[in-house]
Every structure is written in C-alpha cells, then in structure tokens.
Amino acid sequence: MTSSKCEAEIRPYNGRPTVFIDGEPHPLPGFNPNPRGTDRIFERAADYFFQHKLGVYIIHAPIDPFWQGDDIYDTPQGYDPQYFGVDESAEYALAGDPDAYLMVRFTPSPPTSWKALHLNEYALTEAVTTPGSPSLASDLFWEVMARVSTTIVQYCESRPWADRLMGYTNFHVTEGTHMPVDLGWLYDHNPVMVTRWRTFLQAKYHTEEALQNAYGDEALTFDTMQVPRDPLRGAVPDVTNMLYWQPAQQNQGLRDYLELQRDLWHKRFQQICAAMEDGVDRRVVFLYDALKQTQQGWNLGAFFHEKISWSPAYAEVMAGSGHISVAPLLDTPGCDGLMTPLDYQARGIGGVCEAEGIADSVVLRGKYYFAEMDQRTVPLGEIDYGTPRNDREFAALTWRNFATAWTRGFNAYLFDIGGGFYDTDARHDIIGRQIEMIKDSLHWPHENMPGIAMIIDDTAVLETNGSGNFLNEAVMWEQKMGIARCGVPFRIYLFDDLLLDDFPDHRVYYFPNLFRVDEERLEVLKNKVFRDGHVVVWGPGSGISDGQQISTASATALTGFEFDLMPVNTQRRIVLTNFDHSITQDLDPAAIIGGPLAYGPILFPTDGLDLGMAWTKWQCNQVGLAVKTFGKGAAGDQDGKVIQGEGDYAAVFTTAVPLPADLWRGISRYAGAHVYCDDNEVVLADNSLVAMHSMKSGAKRLALPGNHKVTDLITGEYFGDVTDLITFELNAPETRVFLLEAPES
Numbered sequence: 001m002t003s004s005k006c007e008a009e010i011r012p013y014n015g016r017p018t019v020f021i022d023g024e025p026h027p028l029p030g031f032n033p034n035p036r037g038t039d040r041i042f043e044r045a046a047d048y049f050f051q052h053k054l055g056v057y058i059i060h061a062p063i064d065p066f067w068q069g070d071d072i073y074d075t076p077q078g079y080d081p082q083y084f085g086v087d088e089s090a091e092y093a094l095a096g097d098p099d100a101y102l103m104v105r106f107t108p109s110p111p112t113s114w115k116a117l118h119l120n121e122y123a124l125t126e127a128v129t130t131p132g133s134p135s136l137a138s139d140l141f142w143e144v145m146a147r148v149s150t151t152i153v154q155y156c157e158s159r160p161w162a163d164r165l166m167g168y169t170n171f172h173v174t175e176g177t178h179m180p181v182d183l184g185w186l187y188d189h190n191p192v193m194v195t196r197w198r199t200f201l202q203a204k205y206h207t208e209e210a211l212q213n214a215y216g217d218e219a220l221t222f223d224t225m226q227v228p229r230d231p232l233r234g235a236v237p238d239v240t241n242m243l244y245w246q247p248a249q250q251n252q253g254l255r256d257y258l259e260l261q262r263d264l265w266h267k268r269f270q271q272i273c274a275a276m277e278d279g280v281d282r283r284v285v286f287l288y289d290a291l292k293q294t295q296q297g298w299n300l301g302a303f304f305h306e307k308i309s310w311s312p313a314y315a316e317v318m319a320g321s322g323h324i325s326v327a328p329l330l331d332t333p334g335c336d337g338l339m340t341p342l343d344y345q346a347r348g349i350g351g352v353c354e355a356e357g358i359a360d361s362v363v364l365r366g367k368y369y370f371a372e373m374d375q376r377t378v379p380l381g382e383i384d385y386g387t388p389r390n391d392r393e394f395a396a397l398t399w400r401n402f403a404t405a406w407t408r409g410f411n412a413y414l415f416d417i418g419g420g421f422y423d424t425d426a427r428h429d430i431i432g433r434q435i436e437m438i439k440d441s442l443h444w445p446h447e448n449m450p451g452i453a454m455i456i457d458d459t460a461v462l463e464t465n466g467s468g469n470f471l472n473e474a475v476m477w478e479q480k481m482g483i484a485r486c487g488v489p490f491r492i493y494l495f496d497d498l499l500l501d502d503f504p505d506h507r508v509y510y511f512p513n514l515f516r517v518d519e520e521r522l523e524v525l526k527n528k529v530f531r532d533g534h535v536v537v538w539g540p541g542s543g544i545s546d547g548q549q550i551s552t553a554s555a556t557a558l559t560g561f562e563f564d565l566m567p568v569n570t571q572r573r574i575v576l577t578n579f580d581h582s583i584t585q586d587l588d589p590a591a592i593i594g595g596p597l598a599y600g601p602i603l604f605p606t607d608g609l610d611l612g613m614a615w616t617k618w619q620c621n622q623v624g625l626a627v628k629t630f631g632k633g634a635a636g637d638q639d640g641k642v643i644q645g646e647g648d649y650a651a652v653f654t655t656a657v658p659l660p661a662d663l664w665r666g667i668s669r670y671a672g673a674h675v676y677c678d679d680n681e682v683v684l685a686d687n688s689l690v691a692m693h694s695m696k697s698g699a700k701r702l703a704l705p706g707n708h709k710v711t712d713l714i715t716g717e718y719f720g721d722v723t724d725l726i727t728f729e730l731n732a733p734e735t736r737v738f739l740l741e742a743p744e745s
Contacts (some may be wrong), residue, residue: 217458265322297471348386635672
C-alpha cells in the first residue's frame with residue numbers, strides 16, 4: 001500500500017458532522033451511476049455529471065466475481081459483461097473528474113452457487129419455506145460474509161485509484177432488514193436458530209422453574225423448547241381478538257425471540273464493522289445501510305411487491321430483524337455512520353422527504369448520514385410511486401430533498417438506479433445549481449431550531465403482539481402528515497438519545513410508542529423533558545406496561561393522567577369539543593382525529609381539561625383528547641414566556657393517531673415554539689435555511705425567528721437585509737429555499 005492514499009474521517013464543522021480528507025472539510029456533492037455498461041448507460045450518465053466537478057462518485061463492487069460457492073477470490077474472477085466492474089467504474093469516473101473522490105458500495109448477498117451448497121443455513125419459516133436470506137443464527141454465513149467484505153476492501157485498497165478512495169459502504173443483506181420478516185415470516189425454525197433459542201433461554205432463565213414461571217407452563221424444559229409459531233398468522237377471529245398491548249406472560253415467547261434476534265443482529269453488525277476495518281491500514285469512512293428505526297411499522301413487502309396485499313396484522317419488520325436498542329451500535333468501531341435510501345412512501349410531489357435510517361440520531365452522535373436519493377424520472381420510472389411527471393416536479397422534489405438534508409445536518413446524493421434518470425440538459429441545469437449549493441453548504445452554520453422532537457422507543461414491540469400496523473400509523477405516517485405540515489421544524493430521535501448531555505432543546509416532545517415505563521426512564525424524562533414549559537404529547541398506549549403487566553397505574557405513573565381502561569381492540573376517532581383552549585382555538589370543527597385501524601386496550605383520560613370526545617364503542621362515552629398542566633404549565637400558560645424550571649410543563653394525551661397539522665401547530669404555539677407558516681405547507685428549517693414545498697400556487701409567507709438577511713438560494717434573488725418575514729409568490733409545483741444570515745450592521 002502506498003503512502004499517497006488519502007486519509008478520511010468524520011469531524012464536526014459548522015455544527016454538522018463533516019467528512020475531512022487529509023485534514024480539510026469536504027461538502028461531497030455526490031453521484032452514484034448505474035453500473036450497467038450496455039448502451040453506454042454508465043458512461044453517458046457520468047459524462048453529464050463531469051461538468052459539475054463533484055466531490056465523490058459512489059461506485060459498485062459486484063459480489064459474484066469475488067465469491068462463488070465456498071470460494072472467495074482475492075481478485076475478481078470475471079464480471080458480467082453487461083456491467084462495469086469496480087476498476088472500470090473508478091477509472092472512468094476519475095478520467096472525467098480527476099479531482100473527485102471515490103466511495104465503493106457493495107451488497108454482500110450470497111450468490112446462488114453458495115445457496116445451492118448451504119440451503120440448510122437459510123431461515124426456515126413455519127410453512128417450511130426459505131424466503132431468500134440466511135438465518136441470523138448461521139455463523140457459517142456471517143463468517144463468510146465478513147471475509148468477503150474484508151476481501152473486497154483489501155482488493156480496492158490495492159488498486160492504483162485507491163489514492164482517491166475515501167470510504168466504503170456495506171449494504172448488508174436486504175439493506176439491513178431480514179427478508180423473511182419483510183415477507184411476513186417472523187419466526188425462523190432452522191435447527192441452527194432452534195439451538196440458539198434454547199441456549200438463549202437457558203442463559204436468561206438459568207433454571208427450568210424460572211422458565212416455567214415466565215411462560216405459565218409447568219411442562220416446559222430447555223431441551224424441548226421450540227421456536228414459537230406466529231399467532232398473527234392465525235385464524236381471522238383469533239387475530240381480531242388478540243389485543244395489541246400484552247402482558248409479559250401472554251407474549252413471553254415473542255419477547256424472548258425478539259431479544260434473541262436483537263442479540264444476533266448486534267453481533268452481526270459488529271462483526272461486519274470489524275471485517276470492514278480489517279481491510280485497511282489507514283483512516284477511511286465506513287457507512288452502512290441499516291438501523292432504520294424511523295421505519296418502525298414498515299410493511300415493506302406489501303409496499304414494494306406488486307402481488308402482496310396489505311395485511312391486517314403483519315410482523316413488525318425492524319424488531320423482527322433484530323433492530324432493537326440500536327443506539328450503542330452507532331459507536332461501534334468501524335462504523336462512521338449510515339448510507340440508506342430516502343423513504344419511498346409519500347416521497348412524491350406534495351409529499352415529504354424522510355430518511356429510512358435514523359438520521360437525526362446519527363447526526364446528533366457526530367456520525368455521518370449520506371442519503372441515497374433514488375429520484376426516479378419519466379419515462380424510465382413512470383410507473384413507480386412518486387416519480388415526477390415533468391421537470392418542474394423534478395426540480396420541486398429534488399430541491400425539497402436537498403433542503404431536508406441541509407436543515408437536518410446530513411448530506412444526500414443522486415442515485416441513477418434505472419440508468420438514464422438524469423440524462424437531459426434540462427435536468428442538469430437544475431442539478432448544476434443544486435451541486436453549487438451543496439458546495440456552499442459547507443459554510444452555513446447548522447443549529448436545530450427548537451421545535452418538535454418525535455422520540456422513538458425501539459424496544460416498544462416487546463410490549464405488544466408483534467404487529468406493525470399501529471406503528472405504521474403512529475410513527476411512519478405521523479412523520480409524513482401532521483407534523484411535517486404544521487409549519488414547525490421537527491426531528492426524530494431514539495429514546496436513548498435523551499441520555500446524551502448535548503441533546504438539543506425542543507419545545508414539543510411526542511412519544512408515539514413509549515409503552516413501557518420504569519423508574520430509570522422516568523428519571524430521564526424528569527431531567528430532560530418534564531420542565532421549562534415544554535409540552536409532551538402522549539400517544540394512545542403511553543405507559544400502558546410496566547414490563548410485566550398492562551394497567552392504568554403504569555400509564556398514570558408515566559403521563560400524570562388518570563385513566564379508564566377498556567380491554568378490547570377498536571377503531572378510534574376523536575371529535576373536537578373544546579375550542580376555547582389555545583391548542584384548539586384555530587382548528588376547523590370538521591377536523592376528526594384517527595381512523596379505521598383497531599387496536600387495544602383503550603386508555604381514556606379521566607382528568608385534565610377535555611379537548612375532544614372519543615368515538616370508539618357504544619359503551620364508551622369518554623374523553624379522547626385532554627391537556628393537563630404540571631407545575632407552572634407550558635410556555636403558553638405564561639403569556640408565551642419560556643419557563644426555566646423543573647417540573648413546569650403541560651401534557652396532551654390522545655387516544656387516536658395521526659394528529660392533523662393544525663393541532664400540531666396549536667400544540668407548538670402553546671409550548672412557545674416559533675411557527676414559520678400557518679398554511680399547512682411542508683416547511684423545513686434550521687438556523688441558516690428555511691424552505692417551503694407546495695402544490696398550491698399563490699402568495700406565501702414565512703415568518704422568521706428574528707431579523708435576517710435573506711437570499712433566495714435557488715435564484716440568488718436578494719430579499720432584504722433586515723427582515724423577519726419573507727413574502728413571495730409560489731408557482732406550484734415548487735420548492736423555495738432561502739438562506740438566512742445575520743443582518744449587516
């Protein structure tokens with residue numbers, strides 16, 4: 001290895017994690033060309049991007065040339081002639097853009113030749129099928145995958161172009177999720193998993209008496225314990241009557257199995273990080289496609305597969321893939337951050353841009369998040385959900401996506417997965433300006449504005465029947481509907497992030513799935529959340545479990561509300577009945593919260609101030625939305641002044657989700673948050689930028705938190721040196737992005 005290779009690492013710069021190469025910060029505008037060489041697909045796409053002088057090209061290292069059967073090759077043994085190999089890709093990119101850097105990505109899924117030899121290492125469903133992925137319990141597969149990962153890195157390090165190679169991304173198998181769970185099969189019955197299961201139980205319970213007590217079955221022994229079968233795949237009447245939130249003895253098998261998958265996934269993630277690190281003798285950046293906690297409730301198979309229908313009760317994908325308690329994994333040696341796609345759902349025109357990976361936690365922890373913007377275009381991608389239908393929509397979408405990255409402190413690159421998505425002069429006029437702004441973004445200070453924090457508990461599924469349906473509504477769709485359109489910036493964090501000393505202050509804290517309460521968690525909340533005039537929004541099952549039992553007592557201990565409980569699954573809607581409170585005074589009387597999804601038990605708040613009545617069952621004439629003050633209450637209770645005191649806050653409890661944008665805006669104002677826009681538009685902001693994405697033309701207003709010098713980032717138009725209000729005409733579909741700077745003295 002030569003001494004001329006670059007050294008790359010992540011350091012903070014202007015408030016955001018930044019790639020430093022040989023001691024200098026780089027904004028890294030990037031492009032990932034399709035590796036197909038037929039019809040000059042790779043070359044034509046790259047030729048268009050060369051004019052922009054990029055920071056990095058993300059290139060593919062195909063797996064099969066390095067791995068066939070049980071053999072791993074130090075040098076690739078022939079490429080599919082339809083595709084560029086990693087050498088061809090590197091050489092072509094650097095020939096056209098010699099000052100750029102390279103990042104190599106690969107997906108170490110086993111070749112068919114390995115599967116043919118080792119079908120016994122694959123996950124086995126209760127229907128005795130093997131849907132495409134090796135078992136998480138297969139040491140053989142994961143050891144081979146680690147060796148292949150090291151081998152590819154070592155090969156790339158040996159190449160003449162390695163002096164421009166600043167990092168690698170390992171996309172894992174099925175991009176970090178577990179394919180059987182993606183397809184609705186939670187439990188793995190492969191004998192290697194059964195052995196792991198029994199070993200896990202023995203380590204956890206120590207004695208068969210403890211095992212029997214936990215499961216409520218005196219006949220159980222360690223040697224005869226079988227991996228559970230999934231009750232969500234049972235008869236419709238049985239699944240219908242299966243309560244979503246469950247006590248430990250009722251779902252102990254699920255809890256234990258998910259904890260085993262957690263342990264296995266943590267081991268595998270750490271194993272692959274170590275393998276990547278073993279391939280280098282210098283500092284480079286290692287990223288991974290995994291840890292997609294913002295996707296809790298993801299019905300991945302039903303969304304992406306044309307012939308799979310949406311199930312009324314499907315296994316939660318992230319927990320079933322072992323993605324539980326993942327915060328410590330971000331500190332694993334050999335992990336510098338994540339590279340995942342942007343979420344594909346609701347990403348089209350008029351929608352929102354959200355990361356699949358837990359981007360805000362990554363940035364908070366000083367790691368790098370590099371978002372794959374697989375932005376499809378017509379005609380190649382015209383049948384795909386969210387594809388822009390013309391160049392105006394393409395501009396609106398991509399500016400929105402980049403503005404999301406800039407205001408959240410991460411980076412994004414364009415990915416030409418189809419081959420030819422961006423190969424027009426008109427699109428490159430748009431892309432060229434965006435790349436200029438990515439380069440400029442290095443100099444923009446980044447600081448979060450105190451707004452709304454969605455706090456996700458990635459252990460939450462342990463308190464449930466294992467289904468993902470509720471989390472799809474409360475986590476995934478809440479991100480895309482009300483919160484994203486209320487005119488207040490929001491961020492998404494893990495509960496464990498609250499333990500960090502530098503966790504940023506927000507005015508509203510939303511807990512969609514904090515189902516379990518204990519003294520340790522309460523102490524964290526008292527120190528970070530229950531104070532300073534904040535407003536806490538509690539989702540429908542908040543505190544319903546103490547880890548063993550389902551009760552109102554634990555819900556009261558967490559939320560401070562008293563409750564009635566009805567042990568039944570039911571649809572939930574809320575009609576607003578009190579418009580005198582500042583939270584609801586600007587809402588339309590026609591606003592109805594909730595929808596047709598049935599889950600239970602139901603918690604009805606019985607104290608606090610009633611804001612709305614629940615529409616659930618005949619026997620339940622109960623409140624569905626209530627607010628309660630503690631200490632001196634919220635900032636809105638003190639004429640908008642932010643209260644500096646422990647125990648001074650207010651809380652809102654809701655029996656139904658998702659919440660409308662107008663309600664989120666009312667809650668935010670009550671908490672003392674700055675509201676940029678009252679018109680239910682998609683608004684993005686940090687201290688240096690504010691952006692609006694809209695499908696409705698007309699006069700628009702963005703109120704700023706203080707006076708700023710304002711410049712239109714896209715056109716360069718100057719809006720004034722001292723202003724706290726931006727007024728402009730928006731010609732939909734359009735995204736407008738404004739740079740905010742300190743006024744000139």
